[in-house]
Amino acid sequence: MEAILEFLNTSSVHDVIRASTWIWPTMETLHFVGLCLLYGVIAVVDLRLIGAFKNIAYEWVHGLIYLAVGGFIINVITGVLFYIGDPFRYTPNQSFQFKMLCLVLAGINLLVFTFKVKDEAKHVGPGSSTSILAKCVGAASILLWTGVIAGGRLIPFYGPY
Amino acid sequence: MAGRGTRSARAAQRDNEKNWQGDYFMGLFQWIYDSGFGQYMRESLWGYPIALTVHSIGMGLLVGVLVVVDLRILGLFRSRMPFQVVKPIIAVAIFGFIINLISGCFLFVSDAVNYVHNAPFLIKIAGVVAGMVVLGLMVKTPEFKRIQTVQAGAVGGVNLRTLAWASLFIWATSITAGRLIGYTI
Numbered sequence: 001m002e003a004i005l006e007f008l009n010t011s012s013v014h015d016v017i018r019a020s021t022w023i024w025p026t027m028e029t030l031h032f033v034g035l036c037l038l039y040g041v042i043a044v045v046d047l048r049l050i051g052a053f054k055n056i057a058y059e060w061v062h063g064l065i066y067l068a069v070g071g072f073i074i075n076v077i078t079g080v081l082f083y084i085g086d087p088f089r090y091t092p093n094q095s096f097q098f099k100m101l102c103l104v105l106a107g108i109n110l111l112v113f114t115f116k117v118k119d120e121a122k123h124v125g126p127g128s129s130t131s132i133l134a135k136c137v138g139a140a141s142i143l144l145w146t147g148v149i150a151g152g153r154l155i156p157f158y159g160p161y
Numbered sequence: 162m163a164g165r166g167t168r169s170a171r172a173a174q175r176d177n178e179k180n181w182q183g184d185y186f187m188g189l190f191q192w193i194y195d196s197g198f199g200q201y202m203r204e205s206l207w208g209y210p211i212a213l214t215v216h217s218i219g220m221g222l223l224v225g226v227l228v229v230v231d232l233r234i235l236g237l238f239r240s241r242m243p244f245q246v247v248k249p250i251i252a253v254a255i256f257g258f259i260i261n262l263i264s265g266c267f268l269f270v271s272d273a274v275n276y277v278h279n280a281p282f283l284i285k286i287a288g289v290v291a292g293m294v295v296l297g298l299m300v301k302t303p304e305f306k307r308i309q310t311v312q313a314g315a316v317g318g319v320n321l322r323t324l325a326w327a328s329l330f331i332w333a334t335s336i337t338a339g340r341l342i343g344y345t346i
Contacts, residue, residue: 025344029337032220036336039218040225044250053249063241064229146218153214 005087017085024085031078035149037071042145049121049130049138058124095158099151106144113137186277193273202271212267215260220339222257224332226250227296234299234325244308251300258293272346281341288335295328 008014017023041064047053048061083090090096117134124130130138193199202208230247233239269276276282299305304321 025341029340032336032340033333035217036221036225036228038225039221040227040229040253043222043253044226044229047253056246056249060242060246063238067229067232149217149221150214153217154210157210 001091005091008084008087011084013081013084017081027078027081031075031082034071034074034078038068038075039071039145039149041065041068041071042141046138046142049117049134049141051129051135054128055126057126057128058121058130062118062122089159090155093155093159095151095154099148099155102144102147102151106141106148109137109140109144113141187274190273190277193270196270199270199273202267208267209271212264215264216268219257219259219261219264220336223254223261224257224336226254226257227292227328227332230254230299231325231328234321248300248309251296254296275346276342279342279346281338281345285335285338285342288331288338292328292331292335295324295331299324299328 017027045061045064045068048056048058112133117131117137121130121134124134202212230251233242233244233247299321302321302324
């Protein structure tokens with residue numbers, strides 16, 4: 001493990017990231033943009049799955065997931081770059097670990113959604129209710145993604161700096 | 162002697178807020194800084210981190226949903242998402258705004274005197290005000306009300322689209338400025 005971190009810490013990607021003082025804040029800003037796209041869409045979709053906004057057909061908001069995926073991709077890219085930029089800071093950081101755990105669980109939840117909930121949800125029209133599983137998946141999703149944000153936001157408070 | 166902009170000079174300035182005296186309204190912000198509320202936010206272990214976390218969540222909701230609204234006005238997803246989706250989800254954005262207004266006050270009192278002298282902070286507040294004004298203008302246009310009732314496919318006209326572009330630009334500026342506060346305070 002140490003060897004991997006040492007490798008990242010001395011890699012050329014690491015050097016490029018730390019070359020100019022503007023790179024890190026720019027990446028952070030992009031990470032925020034990705035967060036907003038991802039979380040805003042997730043909130044709307046999950047709220048409908050849970051049963052809010054009943055007079056919207058689920059199908060109408062389902063298309064927004066593409067936007068959320070776009071935000072997620074931006075954040076994975078900037079996130080990986082952050083990690084390479086300071087692997088010794090993030091790896092032992094408890095808040096970062098919590099964030100990654102929530103992320104993995106959110107991914108599993110997404111698989112459940114894709115294979116068990118999505119097809120049935122697409123038939124939920126205005127006024128209709130979603131299944132219990134859909135409600136659980138929606139609730140878990142919004143909780144886990146909130147955990148991801150909280151975990152990320154608290155990183156500086158759990159680390160040396 | 163260290164110049165005004167160097168780290169040690171800024172740190173000295175922050176430790177000795179008396180340097181800010183003489184500025185207009187500083188009495189008010191000094192009072193806020195010195196208040197029990199301000200002291201609590203500086204001294205409490207969890208106060209600031211929790212406020213900051215709530216603030217990030219609110220930002221995700223507010224800016225995320227408003228970006229969706231703006232993009233829909235500009236025509237994105239128009240074949241899959243009828244315009245009538247827009248009005249209900251604005252409630253989610255307003256919820257985000259409210260929790261950010263509250264958490265923002267918590268954050269502000271912790272360092273009121275310095276925030277008020279921080280350029281990115283002032284730009285951010287101006288941006289948030291402008292963004293909410295633009296949102297209000299958008300929902301009040303007769304056009305917005307008209308296309309609420311039309312099924313999938315309706316797109317905003319020129320005025321509504323212009324407001325939507327302005328909104329996207331304003332919120333992007335606001336979150337960028339917000340991010341830069343920590344680097345410049």
